[in-house]
Amino acid sequence: MLQLQAIYPTLERFAEKVAAEHKRLGELKPLLERLFRDDSLFVKQWRDFPETLQSTIAPRLVESPSKRVPCPKRPDVFTICSADGSQIYPDRLLNFCLLNFSQICFHIGASEKPAMNAYAKLYDAETFFKNYFKGAPPKDIEDKGSETSLMRIANDQVNALRQTKELSALLHVAKNHRVEARPILAIADGTLICWTLKNAEALRKEFIEKLAEFRQANIPVLAYKSLPETESVAKAVECLAADDLQRAGIRPETLSDAEIFRAYLRKGERSAIFQSRSDIVEKHYSNPDKVYFFYLHAGNEIARVEFPAWCYEKGHVDLMHSVVMDDLEKGKGYPMTLMEAHELAAVKKDDEKRFFELLEKQCLKRGVRISDSAKVASKRAAII
Amino acid sequence: MTPIGEVIAANTTAFSLVMSGRFGDELPVKFGSLVKTETNGLKIFGVVALIEHAPTEPNRKIAPHGKPKDALKREMPQVFELLQTECRALIVGYAHRGALTQSFPPAPPDLHDFAYPTTDDEQEAFFSKPPAFLRMLLNSRDVAPDELIVACLRNHLPRLSRPRLVEIGKELAYLFGDDHRRLESILLRVHE
Numbered sequence: 001m002l003q004l005q006a007i008y009p010t011l012e013r014f015a016e017k018v019a020a021e022h023k024r025l026g027e028l029k030p031l032l033e034r035l036f037r038d039d040s041l042f043v044k045q046w047r048d049f050p051e052t053l054q055s056t057i058a059p060r061l062v063e064s065p066s067k068r069v070p071c072p073k074r075p076d077v078f079t080i081c082s083a084d085g086s087q088i089y090p091d092r093l094l095n096f097c098l099l100n101f102s103q104i105c106f107h108i109g110a111s112e113k114p115a116m117n118a119y120a121k122l123y124d125a126e127t128f129f130k131n132y133f134k135g136a137p138p139k140d141i142e143d144k145g146s147e148t149s150l151m152r153i154a155n156d157q158v159n160a161l162r163q164t165k166e167l168s169a170l171l172h173v174a175k176n177h178r179v180e181a182r183p184i185l186a187i188a189d190g191t192l193i194c195w196t197l198k199n200a201e202a203l204r205k206e207f208i209e210k211l212a213e214f215r216q217a218n219i220p221v222l223a224y225k226s227l228p229e230t231e232s233v234a235k236a237v238e239c240l241a242a243d244d245l246q247r248a249g250i251r252p253e254t255l256s257d258a259e260i261f262r263a264y265l266r267k268g269e270r271s272a273i274f275q276s277r278s279d280i281v282e283k284h285y286s287n288p289d290k291v292y293f294f295y296l297h298a299g300n301e302i303a304r305v306e307f308p309a310w311c312y313e314k315g316h317v318d319l320m321h322s323v324v325m326d327d328l329e330k331g332k333g334y335p336m337t338l339m340e341a342h343e344l345a346a347v348k349k350d351d352e353k354r355f356f357e358l359l360e361k362q363c364l365k366r367g368v369r370i371s372d373s374a375k376v377a378s379k380r381a382a383i384i
Numbered sequence: 385m386t387p388i389g390e391v392i393a394a395n396t397t398a399f400s401l402v403m404s405g406r407f408g409d410e411l412p413v414k415f416g417s418l419v420k421t422e423t424n425g426l427k428i429f430g431v432v433a434l435i436e437h438a439p440t441e442p443n444r445k446i447a448p449h450g451k452p453k454d455a456l457k458r459e460m461p462q463v464f465e466l467l468q469t470e471c472r473a474l475i476v477g478y479a480h481r482g483a484l485t486q487s488f489p490p491a492p493p494d495l496h497d498f499a500y501p502t503t504d505d506e507q508e509a510f511f512s513k514p515p516a517f518l519r520m521l522l523n524s525r526d527v528a529p530d531e532l533i534v535a536c537l538r539n540h541l542p543r544l545s546r547p548r549l550v551e552i553g554k555e556l557a558y559l560f561g562d563d564h565r566r567l568e569s570i571l572l573r574v575h576e
Contacts, residue, residue: 104462106460106461106462107461108458108459108461109458109459110458111457111458112461113461113465114461114462114465116462116465330449330459330460332447336460336462340462343441343444348443
């Protein structure tokens with residue numbers, strides 16, 4: 001039980017600090033407007049990038065950073081698809097994982113029925129390692145002839161598999177439900193940069209292949225990141241205008257992209273488009289699939305919208321901007337389509353409980369009791 | 385015959401259905417309709433005592449969207465996919481090997497059985513029996529029994545000849561004792 005009385009005085013001091021920080025950020029807008037001007041030294045240096053810019057995560061400029069684009073008109077009729085996944089992680093005694101995926105397709109402004117499906121997949125250690133993590137080192141267990149069934153599945157590996165399979169599910173639903181001559185947009189949750197796949201070569205390859213398939217099928221795809229913690233644009237500002245920030249009372253090293261664009265954009269506006277310089281993108285993504293992004297003032301928050309370069313080249317940015325804003329309004333601050341995909345994919349506590357009950361029954365039939373496993377024990381209610 | 389819904393909860397006194405078809409379609413039954421299920425040759429009759437629109441997922445909340453229904457269907461097509469109509473029927477009798485009785489069945493309808501509207505012949509057979517079902521409706525605690533009796537009699541008026549209506553009136557008079565106003569309130573509304 002949280003003892004609020006005990007932290008009350010600290011909480012007050014903390015609130016004062018937050019308020020002071022917030023006020024300092026008020027100085028950011030005029031500063032950014034000055035820095036982002038097309039003829040400023042700041043923009044010139046950024047454009048001359050990467051020779052002058054020290055940071056390795058600051059993005060390349062695709063458009064002038066001064067750009068603030070109001071929300072364009074949305075097409076009357078379009079198709080929007082989404083997919084999401086959730087999981088039951090392995091535990092000490094049960095070496096498997098379960099992934100549950102949703103696939104959503106809404107035909108907005110049209111009369112076709114929406115598609116809302118979910119499917120689950122169970123992976124035992126053997127299948128898991130054989131198919132996705134060949135050569136992964138065995139962990140926390142003695143290696144008996146490097147049998148894959150003896151390796152422990154790690155949570156990070158489950159996340160990596162889920163990220164790749166989510167993109168496959170999205171591609172599949174978009175391909176299957178597209179209507180000829182009607183705009184279509186596929187929305188993924190999170191990011192198109194496969195950070196989690198750094199050490200999973202097979203999955204990374206599959207992820208990048210799926211991304212390329214969106215291009216081949218001409219299906220614009222984007223990833224929507226709510227409450228991004230990224231600092232890439234902030235790094236450029238820090239590198240090129242640290243003195244200006246300090247003069248305005250802002251600590252350059254604490255600045256985030258969300259703070260920059262909360263100050264710079266108005267509701268519904270998108271920022272300029274930038275190109276990610278993430279290692280994994282630079283090394284492994286083909287040029288048309290390099291990750292571009294913009295920030296969007298979604299009303300209650302600043303969101304990051306990532307998409308492959310080809311979507312920009314083919315002029316799909318207005319479609320993305322308008323459709324995401326429309327979806328945000330319908331979802332009251334979070335994209336409706338992503339929310340539905342999440343609802344359908346989420347393995348809820350009750351689902352997990354039912355799954356383990358079923359597994360327990362099946363094991364009992366075979367003469368094995370698993371009710372003492374950590375997983376089952378963790379489900380017990382606390383006793384007095 | 386097209387089913388009206390699928391049984392999702394049942395005991396020997398009542399059963400609940402999720403209605404077939406898309407949410408927003410015309411409902412296949414009304415409050416007070418006589419409906420049936422059939423399990424292994426046992427027909428179970430119920431009177432629809434509650435119809436309710438609800439989300440398919442109990443944890444989802446319905447929120448207003450400020451759009452006319454047609455626009456809502458076009459712009460947020462999933463909204464109507466996530467809603468369903470449920471109904472609860474009070475059991476008022478069963479038929480086994482052709483013999484119909486107005487009492488509780490030996491076993492409840494099976495879960496996931498379909499429920500159907502009753503045919504004219506089944507209604508004829510049901511209402512030609514002495515109206516013991518009225519006591520069963522009056523005994524149920526979680527419905528408004530007078531309203532349910534009015535709706536049930538009004539829905540099946542074509543099956544109720546004058547002598548049958550008199551018999552029903554007499555039974556209600558007996559069940560209500562001295563409460564003449566209550567009896568009057570029901571009888572007046574049956575013919576309104």
